[in-house]
Amino acid sequence: MSEASAPSVGRPRVIAFCCNWCSYAGADLAGVSRLQMPPDFHVIRVMCSGRVEPEWVIKAFAAGIDGVLVLGCHIGDCHYIDGNHRTAKRFALLKEMLSCTGIHPDRLLVDWISASEGGKFQRAVTEFVERVRQLGPVDARARTPLAEAPR
């Protein structure tokens, strides 16, 4: 990976896109169960992980977000029949593209978390935040041209 090491000051900033029906509910269950996890992630609720646009993720990195989680229902359990099949395809592609842009592909993680998997949510977030922390802040040089790209 060509990402230059930027000074690792401050904490990582992570966005987790969660679908309303499974992963957001899983996150709620983690909360109800008082499962502790690092405070560096921020959930944005979408109805389906199939709503998450690769463009959002690219713009997030461009804006200085260090890591993005896209969390949906397990394959076969999607509330909208097959929305998460699209998620799986789109983000497999985006991960490949990230390698070319100089953003470490580990900064993007797609995972499936059901409404009953509070523990899995905790593990996924904790491990991801730790991985992103190791990678350090997203490289400013990689993000400059993207930030200037028209919306």
Next chain:
Amino acid sequence: MSEVRVGVFVCHCGSNIGGVVDVPAVVEHARALPHVAHAEHNLYSCSEAGLSSLQRSIREHSLNRVVVAACTPRTHEPLFRTACQQAGLNRYLLEFVNIREHCSWIHSREPGKATEKAITLVKMGVVKACLLEPQEEAQSAVAPAALVIGGGVAGMSAALNLARQGFQVHLVEKQPRLGGRLLNLDRLGPTDEAAAAMIEPLIAAVVGHRSISVHMPASLAEIDGFVGNFRVRLGEGEGRSEVLVGTIIVATGAEVLQPEGLYGYGLFPNVVTHVELERRLKEDLPEIRSAVLINCVGSRIPDRPYCSRICCMQSLKNAMRLKARLPEARVAVLHRDQLTSGVQAERYYRSARQAGIRFFRYEPEQPPQVVGESRAEAVVVRDALRGRELSLPADLVVLATPLVPGPDNQALSRLLKVPLDESGFFLEAHAKLRPVEFATDGVYVCGTARWPADVAESVSQAYAAASKAAIPMRSGAVRAEAITAFSDRALCTGCGTCVVCCPFGAIARQPWEGGRLVAQVNTVQCKGCGCCVAACHSGAMQQRGTTDAQVLQMIEVCASV
């Protein structure tokens, strides 16, 4: 558009949020944000006082956007939307920020960082709120008919309840007989009435009701649609049929664990489960001089950590039945904790002790041993209270095994798009606030499909589910949440990607100015997943409540603080 005036309402939720997050500090930060005209905190925003304060502030400060930072929108968003509506604001001008489940509860050891995070989340909520627009909800009709899946005591009680309220009911049972698990039971605790005396009249009432169509034995082939309008295809014998229903109740029950390999079950003929014992209690019980009943067989173990709740009572009931039939027999119950909650059950336990039934507690690390040659002869157990090993003679050993999820749960959960819990039982929308509903509108759950429950609990849940299902059917119409997709026809190139992408067939290409084909969304059919929006190449498709502009603003703010 008139000036945007945002009101921010931060909830302490008692000490749930306020005990970790510095709520006044969050309010101070919110007050300083662009477009924020008012910010306040409430001890409980969802209380009568909190809601009236919200409504008063909307009027006093001429607020036209509201941000509530509190618990999860999955339970409380509708309440606050209604409060906004009552104060004269469109109900979609509310943005809900979760600072409890996603903040205070999970960062309780880091109050400083939790406060910082809450501030960021509120900022993200405010920038989104600024871009919210009023929405109108599409209305659709609700068919006054229900599908009840499962013909046990819960399913039949729900079906009969709905039929007597005047709704058409389709009751689907996979077995060739109604009655479910109760058919196998002899008596019901703690009143000792015959199970048949309860279930037989219920079956007769269900079969005899002209508004109930019993489909039996039948299977579910396909279910599609949404609240008010579910199309259900049934397989019955060779034939197939289709019914249209407004609501669905899941009452598929549970299975009893067969304890193969445990305590000599399958090896010794006189080691039986409670279900097998009850079958024999209905007939002639052979003369026995001693019986040992073992509780928690296959439950409360690492592989199956839950307590099945009803087995302690079943042991107690059958210990009493054995003692009543064979007063000279020595009857002992081996338990890890004999649970008899509630007034009646505790009384039952006391009378069992008075009748001479002995109770011994064992530790899971030192489980009882069933010993014998060709049949069980004794049970050796270490009495945990006295720290002494006992050998109890046993002409009969009865194992209390838990209820386990039905084998069809996985398939049914996929068919209905409703979740299962980690054990494999159906998972309700909220344990306390929505105990018999799924998060999916129009689908309900009752009885042991949800969790081990006794007959009284199953019937109560069935009535609750039926009364919940009756609400949309009685009102005759439901409003769909205005989270649907819409296309900007001027931007649309008519490529049709969205048409192919939509799981619900809600998008069609229709001629517009000059006969050019453009995407048109049917808002009644659209379920609001937003897949088409992410797929659109030209930026023509957007989703109400989750526009690109809103999300990008949230990302920007999250990155910049």
